[in-house]
Amino acid sequence: MPQIFHRSFNTISRLTIFGSLFVLAGIFWAGNVYVRSDYVTGVGEARDQPVPFSHQHHVAGLGIDCRYCHTTVESSAFAGIPPTRTCINCHQQIWAKSPMLEVVRESWRTDESIPWRRVHNLADFAYFDHSIHVKKGMGCATCHGPVHQMPLTWQHASLHMEWCLECHRHPERHIRPRDEIFNMEWVPPRDGGKLAAKLIDEYQVRSTKTDCSTCHR
C-alpha cells in the first residue's frame, strides 16, 4: 500500500504539536504586555492643549501651590479645573498681549470655557474622590507623578485597577504626612515603615478600602 503522507510529516507534526505550546504561551505573554503598554494606557503622552499650559513653569518656576487653581481638591470628589478668571488674575498684567494667550483672553471676553483636553480620564464605573485621598495622606505626586517637571501635562500612571489596588492593598508604601501632600519632592524618611504605621493609625486608613463597593458604587 502506498504511503499517504511523506516521511517528513513525522517531524512536521511533532514540531507543530510542541511548537503550538510555545506559540500559545507567546500570544498570552504578548497580550499581557500589550494591555499594559503605554500605547494602550496613554502613559507619558503629553497632551496638546488649546493653550500650552506648563505646570513646570507655574509650579517649579513660580512656586504656585496646587490649590491656587485646583481649589476643591481638599473638599470634593473633583479637584477642579480653574475658571478662566484664575488665569486672568495674573495674565491681565503679565503677558497680557502675548499671542499665545489669545485663547484665554477670548474665553474671558466671550464667557466661553477654554476647551481643555482631559489628561486623566478614569472609567465612569469607578468612583473616585480626591478629598478622601488627600485627607488620608496621599500626595498629589503619588498618582500624578512629578507634575512640576511637565511642560505639557501627561498621564503618569496606567489607571488600571491593579494600579489602584496596589496602593489600596499596601497604603504603607505611599502614605505621607498631611502637611507634605502638595510637596512635589517629598521622599519618605529612612525608616519610613515606622512613620507609615503611625500615619495609618492616626488617619484611620481602614481595611474596607478593598471592598468592591468602595469604588464601584
Place this chain on the structure above:
Amino acid sequence: MQPPRPANGSGTSTPVLAPGHTFGSITDKISSIVLARKTTRGWMLGLAVSFALVMVLFASLGYLIVRGTGIWGINAPVMWGFAIVNFVWWIGIGHAGTLISAILLLLKQPWRTSINRFAEAMTLFAVACAGIFPLMHMGRPWFFYWLTPYPNTMGLQPQFRSPLVWDVFAVTTYLLVSLMFWYVGLIPDMATLRDRAKNRAAQIVFGFLAMGWRGSAKHWFRYEQAYLLLAGLATPLVVSVHTVVSFDFAVAILPGWHTTIFPPYFVAGAIFSGFAMVLTLSIPIRSIYGLQDFITLRHLDNMAKIILATGMLVSYGYAMEGFMAWYGGNEFEQYVALNRLFGPYAPVYWLLLACNVISPQIFWFKRFRQSIPVLFVVSLIVNVGMWLERFIIVVTSLHRDYLPSSWDMYYPTFWDWATYIGTIGLFVCLLFLFVRFLPMISIFEMRALQSEVQGKEQTT
C-alpha cells in the same frame, strides 16, 4: 480455581455480541457505515431538521447578545431560570458516557464495549450544549475569560470560595478529559478507516486523525497505558463534576438548597438521566444501522437496570428532602416542601414524581426491560422527569425564600424555549454528523471482545 463463567460474563442468556461474527465481519459492518454506506434520505432529512434548530439556537443567542438577558424570563427573585436548569440537565446527561467508558472499563464489564464510543460522543455534545448556558447567562459572554485566574490588569483573581468558580474548573476539566478519552480511543479505528478508505480525501483526513498509527506492539502498549491512565483520570470526574454542580446550590443558604444530600443525589440523578439518554439514542441507532448484533438486548437490559437503581436513589433523595424538612423543624425548609407539593408549581412537582419515581419501576420486570417500545418511552419520560427536577430545584427555592415581600413567579419566555430547543437541535445535529463520519462503535474493541467470546467458547 474459579468456576468458568459463561462467555457473556454473567448468568443471563443474551450475549453481549451475537454469535457468528469474525474479525472481518465486525470491521466490515462498522467501517462500512462510514465508508461505503450511501448517504440516505432519512439522514439528510434528520440533519436538515436538526440543523434548522441549530439556526434557531444561533438566532436566539444572537438576539440575546444584542438585547441582553432581559429577553429571558429571569428577574428578581428568580435570577437563574432556564439557563441553569438546562445547564444542569445537559451536564447530567453527559455523565453516563463517562461512567460507561471509565468506570465500566476499570470494572472490566464487557457490555460497555459496543456503547462506549457513542456514549462518549454524547457526553462531549452534551457538555458543549451545557456550556452555552452559563456562558450566555453571564450577560457579557465576551468577558468569559474573567472566570479564569490570569494576571489581569484588574489585579483580581476569581473568588475561590465560590462554588461557581469551582464549577468552571470542574466543567472545563470534564470537557478536556472527555475529549482526550474519546479521541485516544478513536485513534486505532481512525487507522482502520484510513487503511480501508478508497478516496484520497478520506485517506488524508483519517490518516491525519490517526496520528501515524501503525498498530505495532509498541503502539498498542502505549495506547493501553494511556487509555487506562485516562480512565483513571475520568473516574473521579463521574462523581466530582456533578458534586460541584450541586455545590452551586448546596453552598447557598437558600431553603431547599442548603442540604448535605445534594452531592450524592445530584450524581445519582446525572447517571439516571444519562443512561436514559443513552437508551433514547441507542434504540433508534441500532435499528436504523442494523447493529442489533452489537448492541444486544443484553445491553438494553443492563441499562434499564441501572436506570432502575439510580431512579431508586433519586427517589430516596426526594423522600429525604421531605423527611428532613419535617424532622429538621426549620419552618422555611418546611415551607419549601409544602410549596413544592401544593404551591403554584405543584403540577410540575407531581409530574416529576410520576416521571422519576413511578415510571422506572416498570423495569423490575424483565419482560419490560427487553421490550424496545417500553424502553424507548420510559427513557424519554425519564429525560423529561430529570429536566423537571432541575426546574423544581432552581425555581421553587428561588421564587419564595425567607422574605414574602420579595416572592414572585417565574415564567419562561419564547426565547427561553427557543434557546433550549436550539441546544437539543445542536446535540442531535452533532450526533447525526458523528454517526455519518466516525465509527460509532469501537471496531478494535469489538474485535477484542469477539476473540474473548470465541476463546471462552473453545475452552468450555
